[in-house]
Structures are given as structure tokens and as C-alpha cells.
Amino acid sequence: MNEAFFDKKEYKPLDRVDGRLKVTGAAKYSAEYALPNMAYGVLVGSRIAKGTIKSIDSKAAERAPGVLAVISHLNVIKIPGYAARGVHPSEPPTGGQPLRVFYDNKVYSNDQPIAIVVATSLEKAQYGASLVKVQYDQQEHQTDFEANAKNAVIAAAAKKNPKSPTADYDRGQTDAFETAPFRIEAEYVLPTEMHNPMELQAITAHWEADDRLTIYDKVQGTKTTQKTFAKEWDVPEQNVKVIATFVGGAFGNGLHSWPHESAAIIAAKQVKRPVKVVLTREQMFTMVGYRPRTWQKIQMGAAKDGKLVAINHHSIGQTSTYEEFTETTLMQTRMMYASPNVSTRYRLLPLNVATPIWMRGPGEATGAFALESAMDEMAHAIGMDPIEFRLANYTETDPDKNMPWSTKYMRECYEEGKKRIGWENRKLKPGSVRDGEWLVGYGMGTGTFGANRGPATVKAELDLEGNLVMHCAITDIGPGTATAMVQVASNTTGIAPEKITFHLGSSEFPNAGLQGGSSTVNSVGPAVQAACNALKEQLITMAAAKSGPDFGAAKPDDIMFEKGEIQLSGKSSAKLKLSDLFKQNNIQKIEATQESKPSENGKKYSMNAFSMHFAMVHVHPFTGQVRVKKIVCCADAGTIVSPKTAESQMIGGATGGIGMALTEDAVMDHRFGRYVTKDFGDYHVPVHADVPDIDVYFVNKPDLLADPVGSKGLGEIAIIGVAPAIANAVFNATGKRVRHLPITPDKLLGL
Incomplete structure (x- = not known):
């Protein structure tokens, strides 16, 4: 056991670092992104629990004001990944095939998405969806648990x-x-039991080019979502950008990709403009687990x-x-x-x-x-x-x-x-x-x-004024991930929390897994710690070159930051102004990217x-x-x-x-x-x-x-x-x- 741990200052209660953004309304959630030339999608759900779709009459909807398209299995474009199994994120331990929206005319459950109406406003899309008429060949369904337990x-x-x-x-x-x-x-x-977080499931999908997709989505893993849709559309992973900076509560339903997400991406591809889909509260009971x-x-x-x-x-x-x-x-x-x-x-x-x-x-x-x-x-x-x-x-x-x-x-x-x-x-x-x-x-x-605990990577930057900025792809569904990471960084370095910023929720940031399974602090926290220690090692090298043997023999655990200075524990005279050290080396900042992985202790x-x-x-x-x-x-x-x-x-x-x-x-x-x-x-x-x-x-x-x-x-x-x-x-x-x-x-x- 690393006894040096106990020498570090105790973790103290800290207000949420993003609290002010949330209570003032400055925090932007997935449904709040407004893109130029935006269209809106409303899903049409099946009214039967089992059977096949015999016909879809969308003529009235297509003629309705503002309606751009009515998309179903009858006219959907080809989705490359539908030919393969396991197109959804994290590929849970399941048999069978996750639901492929608009794939065919089969109905497996009530309110299964069977069409999407896309229009120039939400209200016009809602009205258009009300005009879609569907006929079914209904089959006997089984939903009674007790009657079918055998x-x-x-x-x-x-x-x-x-x-x-x-x-x-x-x-x-x-x-x-x-x-x-x-x-x-x-x-x-x-x-x-239903998840029912405060924020409804929502996505805004934007094809910036034929092979370049950006989505603003309510998810619990930006990297897994990126992999999912890169696979579904057969494009390079780096061409799919997932933004989930703020998530208004989630209890697990953001760990999986759902038909409404695929529907929005399909719609954006077909109408050639950004499409936003926000589920209704009723749809939260039937479409997202x-x-x-x-x-x-x-x-x-x-x-x-x-x-x-x-x-x-x-x-x-x-x-x-x-x-x-x-x-x-x-x-x-x-x-x-x-x-x-x-x-x-x-x-x-x-x-x-x-x-x-x-x-x-x-x-x-x-x-x-x-x-x-x-x-x-x-x-x-x-x-x-x-x-x-x-x-x-x-x-x-x-x-x-x-x-x-x-x-x-x-x-x-x-x-x-x-x-x-x-x-x-x-x-x-x-x-x-x-x-x-x-x-x-x-x-x-x-x-x-x-x-x-899973692997995670954090990029950290320290400037000459002592501001520490970190980046990681992890999301935050409400527990206060950024606050926890700021506290880990402050504990590791001694930098005051108000001078530390932790950016998260983007697939363009360094890799992290899902926010789920009680794995965030014990996966991302060690990566924060490692990145901060890597910064300290750079400072030790720089300080040793300018200030002699005291810093030359130091280890990362030996130095801390206080009031714009770096100093050695136990040696009050061994200290340097951070700004002076950076100026002597003719740099404005230093950076370090570190990955942390589970050990063999498991x-x-x-x-x-x-x-x-x-x-x-x-x-x-x-x-x-x-x-x-x-x-x-x-x-x-x-x-x-x-x-x-x-x-x-x-x-x-x-x-x-x-x-x-x-x-x-x-x-x-x-x-x-x-x-x-x-x-x-x-x-x-x-x-x-x-x-x-x-x-x-x-x-x-x-x-x-x-x-x-x-x-x-x-x-x-x-x-x-x-x-x-x-x-x-x-x-x-x-x-x-x-x-x-x-x-x-x-x-x-x-x-």
C-alpha cells in the first residue's frame, strides 16, 4: 500500500464546478442545440404488439405544410451496418439482433418506431405524424409474464x-x-420499472459531409456511441463526432443506442439537413429500455x-x-x-x-x-x-x-x-x-x-499562471464527474480547485469508457492522477536544470503547488515561481496525456x-x-x-x-x-x-x-x-x- 497517500490533504466538500451553469440555464443539453437549416423529426409508433405492416398511407402527411419527408421501411436509404450483427454500442451480452429501425415490415412490440415524419418545425412534424395511416396484419402477442413463465x-x-x-x-x-x-x-x-430521468432522450444529427457525422446526443458514453454509428454507417470512427457535454439524468438507458437515434441520423441523411428528434414522455416508456x-x-x-x-x-x-x-x-x-x-x-x-x-x-x-x-x-x-x-x-x-x-x-x-x-x-x-x-x-x-475499473486517458495542460485544464471523453449523467476530477487533480497537485477545469462529454477528447457500472471515479481518477504526476515530472526536470540538486532528486509526490509556486515538501526554501520557470524555458504551458489501466490485482x-x-x-x-x-x-x-x-x-x-x-x-x-x-x-x-x-x-x-x-x-x-x-x-x-x-x-x- 502506498503510504504516501495518507500524507496528502483530505478531500473536502466542494460545490459542483458546473453548478452555476446548470442553475442559470447556461448548460446546453442535447435538445438545445440550434443548427442552421434545422429540421425536426417525430416518430410514428406501431399500434399493435406483434404482426407485420400491411401498408403505410403517408400521402396526407407528405402534403401537409412544412413536411419534408415521411421515412419508413418502404423508402429508407440503405444503412450499411444493418447487414451485420451487433451494431449497437458496448455490444451487451445478448443473443439475437438489436432492433434495426425501418429495416422491414415486422412489428415486435407496441409503439415500435415504424416511420419518422420530418418537417421544418416540431409542430408541423407532429401534425404530419398524426396524418400517417397504417394497416397491419396483426398476430397474437404475448406480454403476460405470469402466463408465459413456463x-x-x-x-x-x-x-x-x-x-x-x-x-x-x-x-x-x-x-x-x-x-x-x-x-x-x-x-x-x-x-x-422505467428510467424516467428529468431530461427526455434527444438527439440532433448533422451530416457535415457524406462521410462525416456530428451528433448532439443524450448518451452515457461518447466513444462507444462513436463506434456504434461509425460501424452502422461504415465510416471511419474519427469521422463521427459525439457531443454530450451535459446529460440531465440517466440511470442506464444512455448505455445503449436506440432506434430513435438511428432514425434521426437516417432522416438527416435523406433530407440533407440537420434533424432533431426529442422523445415524448410516453415514448420514454417504450423506446429506451x-x-x-x-x-x-x-x-x-x-x-x-x-x-x-x-x-x-x-x-x-x-x-x-x-x-x-x-x-x-x-x-x-x-x-x-x-x-x-x-x-x-x-x-x-x-x-x-x-x-x-x-x-x-x-x-x-x-x-x-x-x-x-x-x-x-x-x-x-x-x-x-x-x-x-x-x-x-x-x-x-x-x-x-x-x-x-x-x-x-x-x-x-x-x-x-x-x-x-x-x-x-x-x-x-x-x-x-x-x-x-x-x-x-x-x-x-x-x-x-x-x-x-476500465482504461481511461486524460490530457492535462498547465499554463504559466497555474491554471490546469484537463480533457477526457467521459460523460456526466449527474453525479458530478467534473467536480470529482477537479478534486483528484487538486489533491494530487495542490492547485486550488478554482484554477482547475475539467472538460468532458466529447468523443474528440481522450478515450474513456461508459459512465455506468460505478466505474467512473476509479477509471478516470487514476488517469487524472497520472496526468498530473506527468506534469510534475516535467516541472521537476525544468526546475532541476535551473535550480540545482534539490529538485533534481525530487519525485512527483515530493512537489506541490501553492500560490503560484512549486515547492518541495519538507524544504520550505526549495521553491520556485511557476511563471519564472516557464519564462526561463520560453514556454507558455506544458501538457501531458496519460492512460491508466486496471492492474493485475484483479x-x-x-x-x-x-x-x-x-x-x-x-x-x-x-x-x-x-x-x-x-x-x-x-x-x-x-x-x-x-x-x-x-x-x-x-x-x-x-x-x-x-x-x-x-x-x-x-x-x-x-x-x-x-x-x-x-x-x-x-x-x-x-x-x-x-x-x-x-x-x-x-x-x-x-x-x-x-x-x-x-x-x-x-x-x-x-x-x-x-x-x-x-x-x-x-x-x-x-x-x-x-x-x-x-x-x-x-x-x-x-x-
Whole structure:
């Protein structure tokens, strides 16, 4: 471990460096770019869930004022990449083919884009779209999960690779559950949930030449999007420019490229002018992914002393009929607790719906609801405190990978969370605590997610006035990436944050991966650190040539910046004015571009971030109303480099967990294969009145085996474990176990 880390100044809370731009409206989002000669596209969606298009009558639309084109499979230009598989970014672990918009006359799901009307204004495009008449040969569709569950299949990835996270998994004896002294068996259902960030999905596409494309897009990865559309149009990658400087919230739906993006690019090519497409809120429910409906069954066995004997965890997740989307729903079951016998089975159910996509805490948030609810049920069956039960099965090493953890400080989370939530007030017998006419309950749930790190490159420039400017292609979907990177740079160099600028969100900047999977700080942060150290090495060389041996023997960790000077630690006399040094070398600035890659430690250690969420709820026994009165979130996420925005991340995750537990449910009318909850009036997300005091605690101990910054990521663990904590608290308050989310009053009536 690099002990020099602890000599650096502690990370302090910092206001968002882009906060002023956002609150004044100066920040420009993808729908706000106005290009000369702009046209507007509006998508026409299918009104059936399965079948073929018999005819499209677009004559009235084409004659409407301002309409430039009506594009469908009948007249679309050739898209070179449609002939090949895997044209979408990141190429997720799926079988089948991502939806190719306007490719043929087949309809796979309701509201599938089947045409785009392009006009000189948005209103004219909307009117034109209303005039398009479509006739179908309708076929019987299947959208009912429960009615079709028997048709679930093994994922293609699991068939190809027996070590895939979706493959059947056995550790120990597969029948150990049958002979366990204490057993519970239960089924859990998580409904379809929609991302619904504040900013609608939007793209402006501009062909600057026949082989040169610029898009202003709401994405979570500029480089992956660049690769996608370069491949789709068979042009060099450098000829595709992707701009996503600001993203108004995203929970995973920006990790994939969607039909509306391809439609806008096609339209811009055909009408030979820039085209903007902004989805409606209703289209956000049908065109850009969602958390898939998932059924889970857990069989859990334990001994009287609380030691787990066996866990069998089966799961069925929903996907589309043309593409297999998979999740790591069962991974937490394999490695969170010290059970000698574990079996998992993952299956997919193809239905006439659009393809799901990762949603914050993908897989693990779903799996944790079942696992952590079952742990609470087993603790109750034995008569143990749920925390004591978990501690009895605490793992000092990863039982799945059979490797030591890089770091794990969950015991500290248990103790701090108990104290902050008031766990001593909890009673083993449900319904024992009241506050007036309200029943009071306490619950908790744990979570984990991989400390994922990928390669990233940062370019840094330092001028003679001490201003540091950095560039990286990474995007920011809201957690405050630029703020975190400014703090890493300030910590590494000693330069004041107000003199540091971090530019992001352009594919023309140095390479970075997706903002997703809790990987940004621990991927880009080390590259920032490396670029800053490379600048310091240049300064050392320059200073040694002018100022003698003090600087000649220095290392990057030895020098810091303060008030326009560089100085050596421990030698107050060894200092130089930065401006003087630059003038002596006849330069205005220096620059360094550095790449940081994952180390070999991933082959020796299991690297995960961990969370623990505690909830106190009030439940009204006559109305079934649930009020979350307090949440405590404890995170073991390594170094917290941006405490202020990190706390906001945790609060946001907990808020999403409240929605998962109590309100969110995408309801479909199976007669038509169409969602009836397609706006915020019917699809309920938590509002201010639903969100209580959220107390956030960080262990804040670095994991320098994971990466040089010591961070492990917390975007996912912020939500993983929240829903079961609330569900377990509701049980503790009422004695009623709700296993089918959300927990609505009707499920609690008759207490």
C-alpha cells in the first residue's frame, strides 16, 4: 500500500464546478442545440404488439405544410451496418439482433418506431405524424409474464460459456436445503420499472459531409456511441463526432443506442439537413429500455445457531423476442454470505416488448430484494436479530471466487447504521412498537457491486499562471464527474480547485469508457492522477536544470503547488515561481496525456463496494399507508473524493429505492400489449413528500489495490439493498410480508 497517500490533504466538500451553469440555464443539453437549416423529426409508433405492416398511407402527411419527408421501411436509404450483427454500442451480452429501425415490415412490440415524419418545425412534424395511416396484419402477442413463465429459456451467453454469470451455478451440495433444520421458501416479484430521468432522450444529427457525422446526443458514453454509428454507417470512427457535454439524468438507458437515434441520423441523411428528434414522455416508456420484470424464488436453509446451510436462488427475467438482455441478478447470492451450499438458475422469458436495459444497480438491485428479504425471513424463523444473523454468516473472503477481498469494512457499516437508525428500539416480534395510531418498524438490507475499473486517458495542460485544464471523453449523467476530477487533480497537485477545469462529454477528447457500472471515479481518477504526476515530472526536470540538486532528486509526490509556486515538501526554501520557470524555458504551458489501466490485482483479489441501508417506517393499520420516516445509508466505497456530490449520490439512490419499494410499477394492458402507465400521472415516482431524512455515512478508507485513487464506486450500491430494507421494516411493523413490489396500501389492508 502506498503510504504516501495518507500524507496528502483530505478531500473536502466542494460545490459542483458546473453548478452555476446548470442553475442559470447556461448548460446546453442535447435538445438545445440550434443548427442552421434545422429540421425536426417525430416518430410514428406501431399500434399493435406483434404482426407485420400491411401498408403505410403517408400521402396526407407528405402534403401537409412544412413536411419534408415521411421515412419508413418502404423508402429508407440503405444503412450499411444493418447487414451485420451487433451494431449497437458496448455490444451487451445478448443473443439475437438489436432492433434495426425501418429495416422491414415486422412489428415486435407496441409503439415500435415504424416511420419518422420530418418537417421544418416540431409542430408541423407532429401534425404530419398524426396524418400517417397504417394497416397491419396483426398476430397474437404475448406480454403476460405470469402466463408465459413456463416458456423461459437459458440465455445464449450461458449456453456458450459455462462460466458466464447467467450460467447454472452450484457450490457444494445441490440438495442440502432439504435437510436443513430451518427452512424458508418464498417467491418474489419485481415489476417492470422505467428510467424516467428529468431530461427526455434527444438527439440532433448533422451530416457535415457524406462521410462525416456530428451528433448532439443524450448518451452515457461518447466513444462507444462513436463506434456504434461509425460501424452502422461504415465510416471511419474519427469521422463521427459525439457531443454530450451535459446529460440531465440517466440511470442506464444512455448505455445503449436506440432506434430513435438511428432514425434521426437516417432522416438527416435523406433530407440533407440537420434533424432533431426529442422523445415524448410516453415514448420514454417504450423506446429506451427499462428494468425488466423479474420473478425470483429462494429456498434458504439454516441451523439453529444461525449458520446458513444452503441457498437456492432461481430467477426469470423478461426480454424482447428479438434480443436477449441479461442481468447479474444472482451474483450477490453467490458471494455475499458464507453458505457452503449455493445453487443459482437464471432464465429469460422472451415477450412482445422492447428490449430492457441496465437500470441503476442492474441485476444486483433486483437480486438483493429477494436475497435480503429472504435473509430477514430466515432470521425471523430462527428468532434471531437480522443483523446478528448476517454477522453469523459474514464472509472474510469471496466464497464465489475463492479470493480475498481487496478491502471490506462492512462490520463498521453494521455498527454505525445500527446506532444512527436507533436499532435498539426494534423488537423481534412484529407489531410491537407504536407511535400513536401508527405501527413502527425497522428493517435493513445489504448490497454489493463490483469495483469496476476500465482504461481511461486524460490530457492535462498547465499554463504559466497555474491554471490546469484537463480533457477526457467521459460523460456526466449527474453525479458530478467534473467536480470529482477537479478534486483528484487538486489533491494530487495542490492547485486550488478554482484554477482547475475539467472538460468532458466529447468523443474528440481522450478515450474513456461508459459512465455506468460505478466505474467512473476509479477509471478516470487514476488517469487524472497520472496526468498530473506527468506534469510534475516535467516541472521537476525544468526546475532541476535551473535550480540545482534539490529538485533534481525530487519525485512527483515530493512537489506541490501553492500560490503560484512549486515547492518541495519538507524544504520550505526549495521553491520556485511557476511563471519564472516557464519564462526561463520560453514556454507558455506544458501538457501531458496519460492512460491508466486496471492492474493485475484483479486476478488476485475480489474487488467490491458494499452498502448497508437501514429504514424506519410508519404503517397505518387501517389505511395501509406506509411512510418512510428515516433512512440511513452506510457505504464502504473506498476513498470518497467528492464528499458533497457523493452524499447526493447516496440520497438519490435511496430515493430510487423508495420508488422501487413503494410506488413504481409499469402496468400493461395485455389485451393490446400496451402500457397504461405512460406518464408521471399514472407511473408514480417518489416526490419530496415521500422522501424522509436520509442520513449518509461513508467508511472512507481507501482501497489502493483497486486503483491508485483508492475509490471503489458507489453509484450502484446507493440503491442496492434499499427496497428490501423498507420491505423488511414494513414486516417488522405489521407482521405482513409483501413479496411482490411495490408495497401499496391494498396489500396491507386488513392488518
